[in-house]
Amino acid sequence: MLSAIPPSCSWPDLKSPWDLAMPINSNGNGNSAAKPRDLPDETDNTNVGFHNNFDESVILASKLRQHQISGGGNGAAAAAAKMMLHPQFLMASARGGLPQNDVIDGSSFKGGDGSIQELFNGFGAGSMNGTGQASSQSMQHFNHPQGGAMPAQNFGAQVAATTAVMNQPQPSGSNGGAPAQPRQRVRARRGQATDPHSIAERLRRERIAERMKALQELVPNANKTDKASMLDEIIDYVKFLQLQVKVLSMSRLGGGAAAVAPLVADMSSEAGGDCIQAGSKGGSLARPSNGSQTARTNDSSLTVTEHQVAKLMEEDMGSAMQYLQGKGLCLMPISLATAISTATCHSRSPAINNHHHPLLQPNGEGPTSPSMSVLTVQSATMGNVGGDGGAAKDAASVSKP
């Protein structure tokens, strides 16, 4: 392939640098001062951008020559091929611009890549430092005269990125040059891709990130940073809202028992609290009918309920919750109950309090006793009461105010 390259290059202006380079090859010590003098005459007819590129490339080529010689590198053929490929690559990039950053196809670049790394090694005082420091610095130098032309930026990004993957120690450069070097993929830096595909993808990703942020504000409990868990939260919340609509539509028919089962099954999720509240509405429909009865048998009915619930809790939590919900009651920790009752004392109006307690105090007064620990929770402000229901087994009680 090395031999194939010279004949295949049909670019007229390529001949001149190569011809120029060849004498230097034979000389053994290229004068970097001599080169730029000759070149402007040769390459004036080509485009100026190429002239700039080529200037640099020739300097690099000369440095490479020196380094090759000093390092006892391989023969003229490989070095010449490298120089050959190097300006070839630069020409290609100046002409058409490299279309991709991520995948550089063509072995020419591969060869150029390796040679460039060696060149920078040469810049780094001939030492085999694998760090990107010297090379990136020299890269800056290299790029400046070109006025930040796009191919040069590509070039800079690629080379700066590939110094990390550089694996061409100087001595191993003698293994035959371009074809023997392993294929190295060049990745652009994050956010600097110029490929239209990656730009489109980046736009898409940004749009999705925007929407996710907007969703985060809508969904409660949205402190997740991970996109996947955020999606899970969203899904759960949508399911919960749909379940609430279903339950609310049932509550207008007198508390269908069918509504309670899905609520109980869903107890473990965060939506449990609201489910219980919704279920209590179903129970509350039955209340006005036996409200009067409750007025008379306050004490006994509550105790009976309490015993019943305790018995049910021993066998199966689910059935206990079902029973409670059938009555329009819920289970909550005593501390929370006291907090709520005192809060409702202060903040709520008596009309709403009436509404809250036809179940336990049908006389219509507001909540008077903080010892009352079984309440129906009608508003959605009590977030996860139901979620604690299972855990509050020991802390809750049905008590008479």
Next chain:
Amino acid sequence: MASKHTIATRHAQGIRARFASRFLRSLLRLRRSGNRFGGSQSNDEGIGKRIRTDRIKIAAYAAMARAVGPRRTWSRALLFKLRNRARIHGVSRKRCLVSEKKRVTRNKVVAISSREPSRADTLRKLVPGGDSMDTCVLLEETAHYIKCLATQVTVMQSIADRLLL
């Protein structure tokens, strides 16, 4: 009467009021029709309750979809589904749904049952009309859908509170 109503509440009161008025009207309609058929609406065993439950739920979703209008993809899809359901009313519902899916399915949702349903697919199933959207649009529609569902729930809750007081 309907047109006057829609003109009056175009965007002046927001989606909440629009939904509330539509839902209340449909509830009244349901109650009247329920009264006409049976003496009382409660105490129908089993199937009757379920049917009424479903009717109320459907009325809620229909009211919400109409309140949103054809502006959003999910409301359009929801209205379409409800119209089909009303037309066919359960006899060939499966067939209708399948045909609807075929109609809206694009290349993106080629039916590959061997693939594990990703989160986006689950979300597509939940949001009405989610099949024919790509992920970006899906998230946007989900946001609006969640907002509307939340207002629906609060309105229904307050109605239930007032009704059952």
